[in-house]
Amino acid sequence: MSSSSAIQAVRGMNDVLPDEIAYWQHIETIWRRLMTQYAYQEIRFPLVEAASLFQRSVGETSDIVEKETYTFADRNGDLLTLRPEGTAVCVRALVQHSVLQQQPVQRLWYMGPMFRHERPQKGRYRQFHQLGLEAFGMHGAAIEAEILLLTTRLWQELGLSALFKLQINSLGTPGTRAAYRAALVAYFTQHHAQLDEDSQRRLDKNPLRILDSKNPAMTAVLQNVPQMTDYLDEVARAQLNQLCAYLDKAGIAYEINSRLVRGLDYYTGLVFEWVTEHLGAQATVCGGGRYDNLVAELGGPASEAVGFSIGMERLILLLQAQQNLSSPVPDVYLLNVGELAEQNALKLAEDLRLALPDLSLLVHCGGGGFKSQFKKADKSGAKIALILGDDEAKQTTVTVKYLREEREQVTVPQYEMVEFFKKELGLRIED
Ligand code: ATP
Ligand code: MG
Numbered sequence: 001m002s003s004s005s006a007i008q009a010v011r012g013m014n015d016v017l018p019d020e021i022a023y024w025q026h027i028e029t030i031w032r033r034l035m036t037q038y039a040y041q042e043i044r045f046p047l048v049e050a051a052s053l054f055q056r057s058v059g060e061t062s063d064i065v066e067k068e069t070y071t072f073a074d075r076n077g078d079l080l081t082l083r084p085e086g087t088a089v090c091v092r093a094l095v096q097h098s099v100l101q102q103q104p105v106q107r108l109w110y111m112g113p114m115f116r117h118e119r120p121q122k123g124r125y126r127q128f129h130q131l132g133l134e135a136f137g138m139h140g141a142a143i144e145a146e147i148l149l150l151t152t153r154l155w156q157e158l159g160l161s162a163l164f165k166l167q168i169n170s171l172g173t174p175g176t177r178a179a180y181r182a183a184l185v186a187y188f189t190q191h192h193a194q195l196d197e198d199s200q201r202r203l204d205k206n207p208l209r210i211l212d213s214k215n216p217a218m219t220a221v222l223q224n225v226p227q228m229t230d231y232l233d234e235v236a237r238a239q240l241n242q243l244c245a246y247l248d249k250a251g252i253a254y255e256i257n258s259r260l261v262r263g264l265d266y267y268t269g270l271v272f273e274w275v276t277e278h279l280g281a282q283a284t285v286c287g288g289g290r291y292d293n294l295v296a297e298l299g300g301p302a303s304e305a306v307g308f309s310i311g312m313e314r315l316i317l318l319l320q321a322q323q324n325l326s327s328p329v330p331d332v333y334l335l336n337v338g339e340l341a342e343q344n345a346l347k348l349a350e351d352l353r354l355a356l357p358d359l360s361l362l363v364h365c366g367g368g369g370f371k372s373q374f375k376k377a378d379k380s381g382a383k384i385a386l387i388l389g390d391d392e393a394k395q396t397t398v399t400v401k402y403l404r405e406e407r408e409q410v411t412v413p414q415y416e417m418v419e420f421f422k423k424e425l426g427l428r429i430e431d
Contacts, residue, residue, distance in 0.1 A: 356427045
């Protein structure tokens with residue numbers, strides 16, 4: 001097949017090749033450890049959901065539902081959507097299985113691909129990945145502080161703390177939001193001529209979303225909008241102050257950004273973003289907030305909830321600029337030449353892997369002479385080549401050759417190999 005006719009991946013959907021995988025695995029390992037430390041449990045849910053789920057939760061007038069979802073009818077004519085985010089799906093799963101009735105307090109996390117039909121660019125793709133968490137059944141600022149402390153720890157462990165700034169805001173209660181909305185509508189109506197097309201359309205349907213506009217032409221009119229923080233009631237203000245007190249005590253710097261509204265309809269109270277100056281327009285790496293009404297709206301029991309999600313690709317772009325992680329290489333490459341040696345090699349390798357669970361051992365397959373096998377051993381990056389020829393196989397020995405050091409090769413009885421690697425590579429023996 002000529003290269004011009006070879007099938008390509010769908011635009012905006014990326015392969016992650018082995019030379020990049022170390023960054024993904026590094027973040028995933030740290031994330032899993034952190035989630036265990038903070039006693040969050042993993043939840044997994046489908047990639048495909050009923051389209052109505054996102055219309056009811058994320059919102060009909062949100063960017064996501066209005067223009068970004070992959071929605072299609074399946075062969076039965078059911079309208080389905082590739083999930084564009086995790087929160088609504090998580091809540092759907094908990095409601096469906098009555099999880100919160102049985103245990104109202106839940107700390108959950110998820111990881112996986114999301115789909116949005118956006119214009120692909122650096123840090124913005126059509127299939128991307130999120131790490132996210134959701135905590136249910138807890139009111140007050142303590143749980144809000146916990147998830148921000150935990151994110152701070154994640155940045156520290158990735159060596160990225162210096163790149164992030166935390167912005168927070170409160171969207172208040174439904175009552176104060178209505179009053180603020182009225183003030184916004186009055187202000188934008190007065191400045192109608194200065195609104196771009198999107199914003200004019202949103203003025204009736206969802207005026208808060210106008211604050212989220214990234215159009216530079218809107219900067220001037222957004223400069224003097226009424227401040228959300230002036231409209232908060234006592235309860236919302238007290239909770240925001242309490243969160244600030246927690247953050248101050250923990251030494252976490254933040255900025256109150258009263259124009260921060262987030263792109264999803266379900267937020268109530270706290271909203272926040274971790275932003276960076278190093279990714280151009282794709283500035284937000286982590287966004288979240290409180291959504292106390294969503295569980296009931298999707299048919300579950302009244303339940304407080306707070307959560308966030310992190311864009312993996314954006315985090316990886318930052319990590320790649322900061323440090324060089326190379327993909328793992330095998331410790332040992334086992335060469336085998338000759339019929340007897342070939343038969344012996346797989347068995348020897350099984351014994352070694354059983355006894356040394358941390359050993360990464362590549363067995364040469366596919367034949368060839370010593371010369372070609374050595375070339376491959378060298379290319380593999382392995383530190384040590386184990387040579388099994390017919391002589392060794394007959395004498396049940398193996399020859400050790402150091403590929404990265406100037407050292408004499410040695411021949412060792414096969415039954416001593418476990419001890420040899422324990423010493424040589426500092427590996428633990430399975431007991
Ligand atoms: P943006 O304003 O950049 O479009 P958003 O508000 O739509 O982001 P959320 O829905 O809050 O994003 O998703 C949480 C995080 O997921 C974002 O902060 C970002 O890191 C990541 N993310 C969102 N959309 C994409 C995308 N198309 N490609 C890559 N990452 C994304
Ligand atoms: Mg978006």
